[in-house]
Amino acid sequence: MASARDISQPLGTDRTVSYSLSVSPTATFNSPPASHGSFLAGGLPRRPKPLKPFNTEDIKILLLENVNQTGQDILTKQGYQVDFLKTSLPEDQLIKKIRDVHVIGIRSKTKLTEKVLREAKNLLVIGCFCIGTNQVDLEYAAKHGIAVFNSPFANSRSVAELVIAEIITLARQLGDRSNEMHRGTWNKVSSKCWEIRGKTLGIVGYGHIGSQLSVLAEAMGMSVIYYDVVTLMAIGTAKQVPTLDDLLEQADFITLHVPETPETKNMISVKQFERMKKGAYLINASRGTVVDIPALIKASRGGKIAGAALDVYPNEPAANGDYFNSQLNQWGEELCSLSNLILTPHIGGSTEEAQRAIGVEVSEALVRYINQGTTLGSVNLPEVNMRSLTQDEPNHARVIYIHRNVPGVLRKVNEILADHNVDKQITDSKGDIAYLMADISNVKTEDIKAIHDSLDSLTSRVLTRVLY
Numbered sequence: 001m002a003s004a005r006d007i008s009q010p011l012g013t014d015r016t017v018s019y020s021l022s023v024s025p026t027a028t029f030n031s032p033p034a035s036h037g038s039f040l041a042g043g044l045p046r047r048p049k050p051l052k053p054f055n056t057e058d059i060k061i062l063l064l065e066n067v068n069q070t071g072q073d074i075l076t077k078q079g080y081q082v083d084f085l086k087t088s089l090p091e092d093q094l095i096k097k098i099r100d101v102h103v104i105g106i107r108s109k110t111k112l113t114e115k116v117l118r119e120a121k122n123l124l125v126i127g128c129f130c131i132g133t134n135q136v137d138l139e140y141a142a143k144h145g146i147a148v149f150n151s152p153f154a155n156s157r158s159v160a161e162l163v164i165a166e167i168i169t170l171a172r173q174l175g176d177r178s179n180e181m182h183r184g185t186w187n188k189v190s191s192k193c194w195e196i197r198g199k200t201l202g203i204v205g206y207g208h209i210g211s212q213l214s215v216l217a218e219a220m221g222m223s224v225i226y227y228d229v230v231t232l233m234a235i236g237t238a239k240q241v242p243t244l245d246d247l248l249e250q251a252d253f254i255t256l257h258v259p260e261t262p263e264t265k266n267m268i269s270v271k272q273f274e275r276m277k278k279g280a281y282l283i284n285a286s287r288g289t290v291v292d293i294p295a296l297i298k299a300s301r302g303g304k305i306a307g308a309a310l311d312v313y314p315n316e317p318a319a320n321g322d323y324f325n326s327q328l329n330q331w332g333e334e335l336c337s338l339s340n341l342i343l344t345p346h347i348g349g350s351t352e353e354a355q356r357a358i359g360v361e362v363s364e365a366l367v368r369y370i371n372q373g374t375t376l377g378s379v380n381l382p383e384v385n386m387r388s389l390t391q392d393e394p395n396h397a398r399v400i401y402i403h404r405n406v407p408g409v410l411r412k413v414n415e416i417l418a419d420h421n422v423d424k425q426i427t428d429s430k431g432d433i434a435y436l437m438a439d440i441s442n443v444k445t446e447d448i449k450a451i452h453d454s455l456d457s458l459t460s461r462v463l464t465r466v467l468y
């Protein structure tokens, strides 16, 4: 376990509670454990141990939504207190729990809105153990010095493979045939069943998933076109088309891989279905809000589309169990009555491979941020990275100062640090928020509080931490 040092989390401007995982009065400043040495017994150089600046067991983490064991193990090994739940939580329970924790780990269901985050007085960092971060109010989090990390591509391949499976399943009406057999009906048909070879796949959103899918689809003999708001390099012989309408008019299969944003809400609605070829297929494994469900039902009933696959829905439940019969989904009955419609419960990224990789990636980012303040990979704070301080560097401290991006801050910070040797300093900004990291040496224990309090009294301050 780490020796007792300090992680100072001051009050944000509107935070009313601070936590103090603070310096134990008896802790010796930066004295390494007796067993600590630079070389292993065999004489091999050994990697310097990173400094652990506080009692790691004081860090409280809440993991929701069945975060993978790999992630739990990494956090538990650090000595943090990890509370694990298989499901997400209703808002009132979430608010109660989040008040107490320094770290929360979620997946796509837990909504960390301003209302919830306002209560999160102790929260340092959010880990989204998934790709999407639309469930978090990223701007509010940044303005209150709460870093957010995700796993940008560890489940991309899993989603792309699911979509390939769905393209064939739709083209061959496999869902309907299987359902009929389950009901005891033999219905051998070839009418309106197709090979996918030679058909055109239209990919909307050519990012990590879209481009991976492009490769797989071409390998199966499909022609690929894509539409994206930015101009992107085509992979293989895929072609970017200038407008969504161009894509809708040409594609036999349309698959959506855009994030949830105000611009993508109901991106596929009545007009877009009208633009599609008669007999086209639609696949949505992005976010439920991207497709206007009543318009989909109409297009399917009227024979405009020959089938669809939905993995995501405008409202999704917090836990496994009854869904379509609950109040959550007003279209359940109608959707279930449509033919050649594949419905899956948001399983695009749900493979062992993806979940294990995400568990490792996000937990490691959380540990780096908690212990060292490194924001590499953060989706809402400027990315600042410095090598870890080690126990071989006595009397060093790392100052982290998250502040409003206004003129004159650096001068004031450097006045405060002026009596110390600043070994290294990095600062970067993103919009209204800037992140400064400085390693200083020749620091005495009593200096730490003074530095912390001086920085904390600056009007630009969002959050100050001094790690040592």
Ligand SMILES: NC(=O)c1ccc[n+]([C@@H]2O[C@H](COP(=O)([O-])OP(=O)(O)OC[C@H]3O[C@@H](n4cnc5c(N)ncnc54)[C@H](O)[C@@H]3O)[C@@H](O)[C@H]2O)c1
Residues within 6 Å of the ligand: 131, 132, 152, 153, 155, 156, 159, 204, 205, 206, 207, 208, 209, 210, 227, 228, 229, 230, 257, 258, 259, 260, 261, 263, 264, 285, 286, 287, 311, 312, 346, 347, 348, 349, 350
């Ligand atoms: N079903 C699942 O389990 C599952 C799993 C992973 C991701 N997802 C969803 O899939 C989405 C895409 O994932 P990704 O990793 O490929 O993301 P990405 O960020 O790598 O790619 C998204 C692409 O969409 C483009 N885009 C954004 N807005 C657009 C618009 N209005 N019109 C056209 N293009 C637009 C972007 O430029 C980008 O190229 C995620 O945001 C997430 O919501 C779902």
Ligand SMILES: O=C(O)[C@H](O)COP(=O)(O)O
Residues within 6 Å of the ligand: 107, 108, 109, 129, 130, 131, 132, 133, 155, 346, 347, 348, 349, 350
């Ligand atoms: O954003 C994502 O990565 C996907 O939607 C998967 O979300 P999940 O982890 O909640 O399954």
